Amino acid sequence: MTESPPPVVEMRGISLAFPGVKALQDVDFRLFPGEVHALMGENGAGKSTLIKTLTGVHRPDAGQVSLAGEDVAFSSPGEAQHAGISTVYQEVNLCANLTVAENILLGREPRRLGGIDFPAMRRRAAEVLARIGVHIDPASSLSEHPIAVQQLVAIARAIAIDCSVLVLDEPTSSLDAGEVAELFRIMRVLRDEGVAILFVSHFLDQVYEISDRMTVLRNGTLVGEHLTADVDRRTLIAQMIGRDLGTLEAIEDAAEKRKPSGPALVRAEGLGKRGAIEPFDLDIRAGEVVGLAGLLGSGRTELARLLFGADRADSGRLLVDGAPLKLRGPRSAIAAGIAFSSEDRKGEGLVADLSIRDNLVLAMQAARGWTRPLPRRTKDQLVEKYLKALDIRPANPDALVRTLSGGNQQKVLLARWLVTEPRLLILDEPTRGIDVGAKAQIQQLVTTLAAEGTAILFISAELEEVVRIADRIVVLRDRRKIAELDGSVTGVDEVVELIAGGAAPEKVVS
Amino acid sequence: MTTLTQRVPSRFLPVLATVVLFVLAFGFGSARYDGFASGQVIANLFIDNAFLIVLAAGMTFVILSGGIDLSVGSVVALSTMVTASGLQAGWPVPLVVLAVLLTGSTLGLLMGLVIHHFDIQPFIVTLAGMFLARGLCFLISVESVSIKDKTFRNVATAAIELPGGVTITYNVVIALLVVAAAMYVLHRTRFGRTVYAVGGSESSALLMGLPTTRVKVGVYVISGLCSSLAGLLFSLYMLSGYGLHAVGMELDAIAAVVIGGTLLAGGVGYVLGGLVGVLVLGTIQTLISFQGTLSSWWTKIVIGVLLLVFIAVQRTMVRR
Numbered sequence: 001m002t003e004s005p006p007p008v009v010e011m012r013g014i015s016l017a018f019p020g021v022k023a024l025q026d027v028d029f030r031l032f033p034g035e036v037h038a039l040m041g042e043n044g045a046g047k048s049t050l051i052k053t054l055t056g057v058h059r060p061d062a063g064q065v066s067l068a069g070e071d072v073a074f075s076s077p078g079e080a081q082h083a084g085i086s087t088v089y090q091e092v093n094l095c096a097n098l099t100v101a102e103n104i105l106l107g108r109e110p111r112r113l114g115g116i117d118f119p120a121m122r123r124r125a126a127e128v129l130a131r132i133g134v135h136i137d138p139a140s141s142l143s144e145h146p147i148a149v150q151q152l153v154a155i156a157r158a159i160a161i162d163c164s165v166l167v168l169d170e171p172t173s174s175l176d177a178g179e180v181a182e183l184f185r186i187m188r189v190l191r192d193e194g195v196a197i198l199f200v201s202h203f204l205d206q207v208y209e210i211s212d213r214m215t216v217l218r219n220g221t222l223v224g225e226h227l228t229a230d231v232d233r234r235t236l237i238a239q240m241i242g243r244d245l246g247t248l249e250a251i252e253d254a255a256e257k258r259k260p261s262g263p264a265l266v267r268a269e270g271l272g273k274r275g276a277i278e279p280f281d282l283d284i285r286a287g288e289v290v291g292l293a294g295l296l297g298s299g300r301t302e303l304a305r306l307l308f309g310a311d312r313a314d315s316g317r318l319l320v321d322g323a324p325l326k327l328r329g330p331r332s333a334i335a336a337g338i339a340f341s342s343e344d345r346k347g348e349g350l351v352a353d354l355s356i357r358d359n360l361v362l363a364m365q366a367a368r369g370w371t372r373p374l375p376r377r378t379k380d381q382l383v384e385k386y387l388k389a390l391d392i393r394p395a396n397p398d399a400l401v402r403t404l405s406g407g408n409q410q411k412v413l414l415a416r417w418l419v420t421e422p423r424l425l426i427l428d429e430p431t432r433g434i435d436v437g438a439k440a441q442i443q444q445l446v447t448t449l450a451a452e453g454t455a456i457l458f459i460s461a462e463l464e465e466v467v468r469i470a471d472r473i474v475v476l477r478d479r480r481k482i483a484e485l486d487g488s489v490t491g492v493d494e495v496v497e498l499i500a501g502g503a504a505p506e507k508v509v510s
Numbered sequence: 511m512t513t514l515t516q517r518v519p520s521r522f523l524p525v526l527a528t529v530v531l532f533v534l535a536f537g538f539g540s541a542r543y544d545g546f547a548s549g550q551v552i553a554n555l556f557i558d559n560a561f562l563i564v565l566a567a568g569m570t571f572v573i574l575s576g577g578i579d580l581s582v583g584s585v586v587a588l589s590t591m592v593t594a595s596g597l598q599a600g601w602p603v604p605l606v607v608l609a610v611l612l613t614g615s616t617l618g619l620l621m622g623l624v625i626h627h628f629d630i631q632p633f634i635v636t637l638a639g640m641f642l643a644r645g646l647c648f649l650i651s652v653e654s655v656s657i658k659d660k661t662f663r664n665v666a667t668a669a670i671e672l673p674g675g676v677t678i679t680y681n682v683v684i685a686l687l688v689v690a691a692a693m694y695v696l697h698r699t700r701f702g703r704t705v706y707a708v709g710g711s712e713s714s715a716l717l718m719g720l721p722t723t724r725v726k727v728g729v730y731v732i733s734g735l736c737s738s739l740a741g742l743l744f745s746l747y748m749l750s751g752y753g754l755h756a757v758g759m760e761l762d763a764i765a766a767v768v769i770g771g772t773l774l775a776g777g778v779g780y781v782l783g784g785l786v787g788v789l790v791l792g793t794i795q796t797l798i799s800f801q802g803t804l805s806s807w808w809t810k811i812v813i814g815v816l817l818l819v820f821i822a823v824q825r826t827m828v829r830r
Binding site for chain 2: 057076077078080081082087089093094095096097098102103106107109111114115116118141157
């Protein structure tokens with residue numbers, strides 16, 4: 001790694017304040033051509049804000065941005081794009097009602113006689129897609145494609161212009177392992193062509209695999225810039241969260257000490273739904289954490305939705321405390337003490353425009369019925385208890401959930417279910433897209449709850465997390481339960497092998 | 511590629527449904543009443559609704575961008591008022607036309623700027639615009655002003671002979687030209703595609719680096735321009751200017767656009783849908799006048815039912 005070429009982007013002394021928050025304080029940042037540079041930090045550390053300052057969405061209150069040695073001040077994302085800065089944002093920011101070709105080229109489409117030259121546009125789009133190895137019909141509507149493909153289309157849009165800087169803000173959060181590998185291949189090609197790539201990801205493995213250099217932010221300030229090869233994970237995490245990893249180790253110890261036994265609280269016998277998940281058997285005991293491992297689309301969420309009654313099973317039965325329970329919908333599941341915290345916290349979990357307080361009492365109020373409103377004092381006590389227990393920040397019950405960071409939103413969602421004191425808590429991807437610190441807190445909470453006797457079904461794409469936290473691990477592949485492992489003696493490698501289909505597992509015949 | 515064969519109809523399905531509805535309604539009339547199935551009845555659909563066709567074209571832009579324009583009916587009334595009183599004062603026709611079109615587009619521009627810069631719901635801003643334009647009519651005159659200008663009357667009454675003995679007016683020609691222009695702009699130009707993008711997701715369009723401000727303000731200018739042009743056509747049709755002309759016409763325009771398959775939420779729809787929507791409304795009106803005994807208010811009831819059905823259909827399609 002030579003440092004001979006001058007940085008293509010240099011940001012000096014960037015400060016930016018939003019009402020009530022200092023988002024960035026005196027941050028310096030450099031980006032070199034032909035390098036993948038990872039921007040690291042917890043949620044709310046200022047990564048997205050720094051990126052948006054670079055791409056012209058925000059204008060800094062103080063500081064200077066220069067591109068290829070010249071001072072610039074972009075007033076819109078369009079200007080930044082013209083200057084050669086392409087961005088792929090965290091959420092897919094494309095228009096699902098337009099065609100793939102339009103999404104890639106709109107704003108710079110080939111024109112003829114004042115109108116858009118549609119055939120030329122489709123050809124050009126197909127070329128760009130072919131360059132990143134995606135073969136879909138450019139004339140098809142974007143909404144027909146799964147999120148992962150839409151993400152690749154967003155990347156195609158970013159590289160459709162000759163950009164000198166490519167910003168990828170968590171591009172991998174909706175991709176599976178194969179697609180991530182494909183993305184990395186594309187990134188390496190672009191890097192070798194001399195493009196400077198700014199990469200943000202919460203997955204440390206990916207950061208270490210792809211990045212050459214990293215900049216760490218914490219609470220809107222710069223912690224440091226390093227070559228990736230010079231920093232080990234422990235140091236990096238310590239820099240990001242500003243404390244050591246003792247918490248994480250304590251969680252693992254707790255999982256090892258717990259040895260729940262006794263009759264199953266919830267038992268599924270041959271429960272299944274055609275097209276969603278093959279019939280499976282599953283026992284969950286009180287005080288036990290059962291982890292669900294499998295790839296995206298392996299049937300993890302589908303299994304959880306059956307247990308919660310969100311989807312109707314077409315075979316098998318569900319027993320709670322040994323007695324069969326007919327689930328007519330989530331209401332009957334909630335009545336039986338089953339809670340389900342959705343992976344899609346924005347769409348299915350929280351009401352973004354209500355305050356933390358209102359979101360917290362929503363589920364409880366629903367359980368009581370509208371004729372028995374909760375007294376204000378009870379509400380305040382509950383809210384105060386959970387704000388403190390889960391360390392939700394800001395600790396202001398009247399703050400709108402919309403304004404909270406991802407990790408804190410997840411905590412509010414959790415708290416909302418905890419208020420109802422469930423006996424089985426289903427957590428679908430509770431730690432996705434949230435930072436290391438909040439992740440540790442949520443895992444800590446899961447172990448505490450289990451120790452208090454709550455049964456927990458824990459779903460996560462991060463195998464390390466599942467292995468660390470679960471007493472028992474259920475492995476899913478291709479919408480089928482393929483194995484059940486003892487969490488305390490199982491390693492990540494073993495689970496990976498099962499998911500990949502290498503070992504011959506104890507098959508549950510459908 | 512099963513998706514390919516499924517996709518093409520699904521995108522055009524709402525428009526096709528409207529076309530089918532039109533054919534059914536017209537077929538019903540032809541079977542039931544003598545003389546319904548004549549070229550002139552079809553031509554009359556266009557003649558009697560030319561202004562509505564123009565309004566619907568402008569409204570399509572606004573609704574596609576995710577907005578709504580309630581001011582169009584009042585702007586039509588204001589335009590008839592400016593036309594009639596301008597001609598009464600002895601202005602030459604070209605000057606009157608220019609004044610009317612400028613008034614409409616300026617009103618549209620102002621509403622667009624307010625909507626964008628103060629980030630206010632288009633519903634509220636154009637509601638205010640609706641009251642403003644209606645009030646301005648009565649500032650000019652509280653009476654109905656009839657149009658006596660020779661040139662204007664000649665244009666209004668001139669009949670263009672089509673093969674088969676069918677005649678249409680210049681109004682129809684202008685309306686069809688507007689539809690053609692709107693189709694070109696909306697479907698073939700960068701501005702038009704950006705309208706769709708903004709309607710699909712405004713924040714995405716912004717982050718994609720598209721000129722959202724220009725589009726968001728632009729659609730109201732276009733709608734204002736179309737409203738004032740529709741006002742001119744309405745003056746030609748009524749040969750008078752009056753502050754109580756075109757009351758509630760904005761709702762007819764919105765109904766036509768929605769029945770034509772354009773999503774009220776924005777981002778999905780076609781100009782041609784609005785045209786067919788207007789023809790459906792016109793056919794219902796004609797059916798009821800051929801029937802002879804039903805009150806003309808039955809038109810409103812049928813339109814209401816149709817509107818509800820179409821919104822329900824759109825809803826299920828979006829959810830699918």
